[in-house]
Each structure stands twice: as C-alpha cells, then as structure tokens.
Amino acid sequence: GDSVTQMEGPVTLSEEAFLTINCTYTATGYPSLFWYVQYPGEGLQLLLKATKADDKGSNKGFEATYRKETTSFHLEKGSVQVSDSAVYFCALRSGGTSYGKLTFGQGTILTVHP
C-alpha cells in the first residue's frame, strides 16, 4: 500500500539557518505529493504541492521538488524564521486524481530559536 516516510524529528535550528526535511514515498502509479504545516492548536494547512515528476512546489520561501527516480519530495527553506516553528507533514494522494484520501508521514517537529 501507499506509505510516506519522513525524517525523524524534532529538528531544532537557529533563525536564518537552512532547513531540509526529508520525505520519501511508496505508491502505485503517479501520486500527487504535498507538504502540510500544523501550527500549535490549529488544523493542517497546505504549504505546497506537486502533481507530476520534476514539478517544484513553492510557497512562503519553502520549496520541494517531485523526484520520481528517488521517490522523494524533500522540503527546503533557505533561511528559517521563528514563525516557521510548527509540525510539517509530507503526504501523497495516489491514483492520479485530484480527489481521494491523503496518506501522511509521521510529521516532523521544527523549532526555530532566535
């Protein structure tokens, strides 16, 4: 079945440091890939997405590239801020459709210190 594996957390960084959160997946067909962010006490919010190989999703300085050859969708940001402290989830939707359930990774807690 479908699965998503994220790097173990928590991740602790200083402000302006470079961020990478690794994500790899197993899925049949050509899944769509997503990163969601969860701030304390809130629901998940879509951060970015990519729907086909070599697509790059980007938003708020975050980027991730859909790499079919390595089945990966690593999240990166060049300079993190304290306000980026949150839990980040990698997810996929299989089947090549825009509807249907998402399969999530276990989440990575990011803490950014001033």
Added chain:
Amino acid sequence: DSGVTQTPKHLITATGQRVTLRCSPRSGDLSVYWYQQSLDQGLQFLIQYYNGEERAKGNILERFSAQQFPDLHSELNLSSLELGDSALYFCASQGFRSGANVLTFGAGSRLTVL
C-alpha cells in the same frame, strides 16, 4: 478560520462511553474526510463521505461510525471508548475553487478517554 468547523474542541470522557464529534464543511464543499491523529499512529485516514454517501474507508474501527447528513455536515460516532482512542480527530472538506480541488482541515476535536 479555515471555514471547516469542528465541535467540540475538547472532550473528556470515561472508558466505555460513547461520544459524537461534529463537522461542518466549508460552504459548497460536498466531500468530508475524517482523520485520527495520535502520538503513536500519526495521522490515519478513517473515512470519506461525498454528498451523503460513503466513498472510502480507511483504518476505522468497528466501534466507530460516521455519516453525512443532507445539509452536508458530518458526525463521527465513537462508542465503547478505550484509553487508546484518546487522540485528535480532524475533519477536512474538499471542494473545487480557483481551478483546483482544495482540501481544508478543521482545527480538530481533542478526545481524552480516562
């Protein structure tokens, strides 16, 4: 405010009891998903409804049931509660806007079983 409303926000109950969690989707969204978030299992898909009909089932226990009503709100019923059912339960609704299918999460209902 994401537009997806979940009630109650917090619920504390005892083992063996039954509770109902409610979700009101974003206006115009026909599809509702339920997810369970726990420390050991991460985010698990439970069930999906579309316009009142069950569309997909995930890791939902037999003690749990759900339905979507004609006004599109959904309820998740949890019965014979066990300590392990303590978790954050998220509802998400999906609809087509601005040229894309958008999945929007509510803030969740935190269930504590004592």
